[in-house]
Amino acid sequence: MNRQLGLTLIELLVALALGAIIAIGTFRLFHTSVTTRDTLALQTEELTRLSRAFKVIEQDFSQFVPNRPVKDAYGDYQEALAMDFDGLYLTRNGWSTSRIMSYERSSLQRVRYSLEENGSDLCPWLEIDGDENPNDCLVRSYRAHLDDNGDSVWHSQILLRPVSALEWRFYVYNKTAKSNDYETEPPARNIETEEFDSIARAVELNITAGEIQNQHLRLFAIPTEAYSSDEGDS
Numbered sequence: 001m002n003r004q005l006g007l008t009l010i011e012l013l014v015a016l017a018l019g020a021i022i023a024i025g026t027f028r029l030f031h032t033s034v035t036t037r038d039t040l041a042l043q044t045e046e047l048t049r050l051s052r053a054f055k056v057i058e059q060d061f062s063q064f065v066p067n068r069p070v071k072d073a074y075g076d077y078q079e080a081l082a083m084d085f086d087g088l089y090l091t092r093n094g095w096s097t098s099r100i101m102s103y104e105r106s107s108l109q110r111v112r113y114s115l116e117e118n119g120s121d122l123c124p125w126l127e128i129d130g131d132e133n134p135n136d137c138l139v140r141s142y143r144a145h146l147d148d149n150g151d152s153v154w155h156s157q158i159l160l161r162p163v164s165a166l167e168w169r170f171y172v173y174n175k176t177a178k179s180n181d182y183e184t185e186p187p188a189r190n191i192e193t194e195e196f197d198s199i200a201r202a203v204e205l206n207i208t209a210g211e212i213q214n215q216h217l218r219l220f221a222i223p224t225e226a227y228s229s230d231e232g233d234s
């Protein structure tokens with residue numbers, strides 16, 4: 001009696017099931033690899049943009065001039081390091097002047113950092129499909145003259161986006177208590193003595209940025225010694 005060679009129905013079903021399991025596993029492994037690759041590429045790109053932004057901020061703070069307050073459009077003085085509803089302000093040195101152009105200006109520069117809402121004048125509208133996080137902008141602005149005569153214009157550039165949260169803190173030394181601590185406001189002059197009771201030694205930036213919306217914390221040291229220059233500082 002001749003035996004028939006081949007697979008039975010059960011064996012065929014088992015083989016098909018094993019093949020399907022292997023195919024699904026291979027697809028999931030491939031999908032995971034692609035997702036991991038895309039995530040790493042996105043993180044690398046975001047870290048690159050973040051590093052560039054931090055480098056600009058660090059350059060500004062490292063050139064900070066602590067003894068040069070400025071006048072606002074109303075004639076009132078604003079400290080070299082100040083903060084209000086519009087953002088953080090500082091006076092910095094090291095703004096190179098042109099040897100070719102006759103336009104005269106100081107080597108000092110007034111800088112402002114602000115968090116601008118998505119769709120505002122300084123942060124053009126940006127919508128990402130499926131993104132529920134704010135696409136706000138960290139904007140760096142500067143003006144050509146330190147003192148504002150009412151006609152001063154801020155020149156702005158987007159330093160980083162998307163940004164969902166931004167917080168500044170100040171690491172200060174209290175002269176009376178002889179201790180260091182963090183404050184939410186920069187040091188202000190004593191009304192009676194017109195002197196500073198505390199000195200800012202560093203500025204802390206806590207920012208949540210990027211499509212992944214990671215939180216980043218940086219501490220920037222700032223000069224505390226007085227600055228002097230023979231150049232005009234108008």
